[in-house]
Amino acid sequence: MNTLGPVPIDTDDSASLVVELIYRLKVRDVMTREIVTCTPDHSIRHAQELMREHGISGVPVVRSRRLVGIISMDDVIRALDGNYIDEALVERMTRNVIVLEDDMPLGFAISYLEKHRFGRFPVIDAAKHLVGILTSRDIIIALLVEINREVTRLERNQPTNEITEEGFRLEYATRSFDFETAGRLSTETKRRLTEAGVQRAETRRVAVATYELEMNQVVHSQGGRVTVVFDSASGLVTISAVDTGPGITDVDAALTEGFSTANDWIRSLGFGAGMGLPNTRRVSDSFEIESSASGTAVRVTIKTGGKGDAS
């Protein structure tokens, strides 16, 4: 828990992947949970010993799980200077502690570090109990781990497309909260169907279903794959969307227009109207859905007039 300077990332100019990450990650996902604490009647010397023993630069002061103050290396040095190192912490600790709440997005913590220039922030939960401590090092480690995971996913995310005389098969991966590349599959599908001469209204039905299924994965899942298969002889389009969880708790509710579990940020982008699955079902000729904690699978078919039927 040694401290570095502020984290050199901001929410305005960073890559969208990073902005998504610092929004998606919560303080509780990143903070250190093993906390070294003092009580108000401990001496400053005791706090100093704890700092030396654990290699840390500040110790929260806690009474019955509640944060009442904080003592930092600076305070210790001042105590040595002023010759009051054996006094109780309650006399000298900083009482106006700036804290983070465990459900705040990480982006918040980063701007706090920038604004206040403290090395560490105690983290409290909804019951105002001290549950962790967050340093810039914690943030940097968490971001590195997550960015590594995302880059690995992006490297694997090469579309696999087959296009033949008999039709096509397009498959794209989706990533949680990746609005940047979502919609590629539906755009590509629409283009190909138009080229194949499928009627505009039918193409639009396919595009709506594909887009909604892509967006559903982006908004609600940990990521997955959406596949579109077009058989030009029969005109049948089959769309399957399979994700890796966390599953839909109440499938019937999710199929009800207006029901949504999306958060405010998602809604502010214009998604989460609770129409994704209902829209998909409405434009489909057949619609099957299965969902469990390990993932959701949706399979949809749409009958088009097939190749060369454009009129």
Added chain:
Amino acid sequence: MTLRNMAAELNLTVVQDGYDDRTVERVYTSDMLSDVMAHAGEADVLVTIQAHKNTVAVASLSDIAAIIVCNDREIPDDMTAAAAGEGIAIFVTGMNQYQVSGELFTRLR
């Protein structure tokens, strides 16, 4: 009324002008993109405050020819670029959705 006439009459700022000047017959106003997908049907113009790339994707999939962004919302560059790629017009206005819808409703009635 064509898209170009509409832009002139309503004094809209043209942000993306690489588009076919088609006739405006139907308009749809909504900020929920799923709702646009569900109900915009054959609308030519979408009136919204959603100034981002996904609006262009939805417009493209729904065959919408132009997007009017209300309340002078700033248009990100990647939105303009996406719209240029799809040949979808983008206009901006200081009017809100109600005012733009009213202006268009009166003219198209």
